[in-house]
Amino acid sequence: MPTFAYLAPATTEEALAVLAEHRDDAKVLAGGQSLVPLLNYRLARPRVVVDINGLPLDGLSVAMGTLRLGALTRHAALEESLELARSCPVLREAAALIGNVRVRTLGTLGGSLTHADPAAELPMVMVALDAQLTVAGRDGRRTIAARDFFTGPLSTVLAADELLIGIEIPMTRDMGGAIEEVSRRAGDFAVVATTALVRVDRRGRIDDARLAVAGVGPTPLRVAAAEEALVGSEPTAERIARAADAARASVTPDSDAFVSAAYRRLLVGVLARRALTRAVTRALEVS
Amino acid sequence: MRLSLHINGRPREVDVEPSQTLLDALRETLGIFDVKEGCGEGVCGACTVLLDGRPVSSCLLLAATTAHRAITTVRGLEDDGELHPLQQAFLRHGAVQCGFCTPGMLLTGVAYVQGHPGADREALRHAIEGNLCRCTGYAKILDALEDYARETKRG
Numbered sequence: 001m002p003t004f005a006y007l008a009p010a011t012t013e014e015a016l017a018v019l020a021e022h023r024d025d026a027k028v029l030a031g032g033q034s035l036v037p038l039l040n041y042r043l044a045r046p047r048v049v050v051d052i053n054g055l056p057l058d059g060l061s062v063a064m065g066t067l068r069l070g071a072l073t074r075h076a077a078l079e080e081s082l083e084l085a086r087s088c089p090v091l092r093e094a095a096a097l098i099g100n101v102r103v104r105t106l107g108t109l110g111g112s113l114t115h116a117d118p119a120a121e122l123p124m125v126m127v128a129l130d131a132q133l134t135v136a137g138r139d140g141r142r143t144i145a146a147r148d149f150f151t152g153p154l155s156t157v158l159a160a161d162e163l164l165i166g167i168e169i170p171m172t173r174d175m176g177g178a179i180e181e182v183s184r185r186a187g188d189f190a191v192v193a194t195t196a197l198v199r200v201d202r203r204g205r206i207d208d209a210r211l212a213v214a215g216v217g218p219t220p221l222r223v224a225a226a227e228e229a230l231v232g233s234e235p236t237a238e239r240i241a242r243a244a245d246a247a248r249a250s251v252t253p254d255s256d257a258f259v260s261a262a263y264r265r266l267l268v269g270v271l272a273r274r275a276l277t278r279a280v281t282r283a284l285e286v287s
Numbered sequence: 288m289r290l291s292l293h294i295n296g297r298p299r300e301v302d303v304e305p306s307q308t309l310l311d312a313l314r315e316t317l318g319i320f321d322v323k324e325g326c327g328e329g330v331c332g333a334c335t336v337l338l339d340g341r342p343v344s345s346c347l348l349l350a351a352t353t354a355h356r357a358i359t360t361v362r363g364l365e366d367d368g369e370l371h372p373l374q375q376a377f378l379r380h381g382a383v384q385c386g387f388c389t390p391g392m393l394l395t396g397v398a399y400v401q402g403h404p405g406a407d408r409e410a411l412r413h414a415i416e417g418n419l420c421r422c423t424g425y426a427k428i429l430d431a432l433e434d435y436a437r438e439t440k441r442g
Contacts, residue, residue, distance in 0.1 A: 001306040001307070001308070002306065003304065003305075003306050004305060004306055005305060006288070006305030006306075006349070006351050008351075008352075029349070029352070032347055032348060032349065032352075033329060033344075033347055036308065036329075036346075036347040036348065036349065037327075037328040037329060037347060039306070040308070040327050040328060040346065040347075041327075041328070049305065049349075051349075051351070051352055053352060076341065099329075099417070100329075100330075100332070100416065100417025101342050101395065101398075101399070101414070101417055102329060102332070102335060102342050102343050102344045102347075102417060103329060103344075103417075105338065105341040105342060105343050106338075106343055106347070106348065186416035186417070187330065187416060187417050
């Protein structure tokens, strides 16, 4: 591993001062499950590693129709949270799918979002949930919609002297949600992953539908064509199949050494149908 | 930097570089070789230790971040010279081939079954999916885990 200086600031202000001083020479260490492999392989060579684990950015709370999560919330805490089981089960489902159990012990929500792997579960789910990300800088705080946060593979709008501190999610307790993904081996990043959220109104029609897809582009995507195919309709198998077809038709994935673009597109259709079907079943239970 | 690590119930003072992983500090600095190094990227599970009772990859953890936290290696499973019930189950079922994955399998298995007493084979299979056995001796490992999980249910 390359040598670096190790700093462990005790407050967010202190951390921001350190980042402002070192900018691109500094790397933020949260759970370390993406950064430490990069260090081990010398793909990252920071001069300074800024350990933020001592900052008070942990915790999960629900108030006034909003779910608030600290950036240092561990995947294991999401996976095991009884509060999330009630208020946002789809986020719990996403956390349980991440990496292996050791990654989930240490890995953090903020770390996954700022690392921004295009196939990762949490960025995709945040895009589906219309989450708002709160970022602190030396001049104050700003809030960014999850959809606007990701700019490309491993790239976000976060500046070198900024820190993601918290995530706010509007409550979706009246929606049914589900995640479906295919990965090559247990613990691998997904080849394609989909998140579906559906709400059914009193007349039995879908009045809100969201479909997010990961693994088919530089960032997680919302598939408007599929969402439009559902809203206003009864949640029949035919209608879900039509929305899944629309999803497949609207993505333009690339091929890589393991998976062709055609197979990825096929997966989008199949996984969208499965996720929407499960989401509808759950939506009918909670409506 | 000087650190106080808490390993298998004993405090150990150690000098580490900020860039040293816990795996490196355990093996190279402290000579604790029951922790194995496999892939170095958190995938294989050979370097699993328990941190405050939860499994982590010691290759993906800077030693500097582990001061004053409880670190358990496979040696820490023994109680007063007596092997842990899961270790005994591994012996009964011959669940060890080359042995390289065994410390990680044991620690992952113990942590999981303690949280899920009586877990069934399917759940156990899922629980160890992040621990690779390159001898592919999974059937006997699962037999041993299942046996141990049954004991925890009775107890």
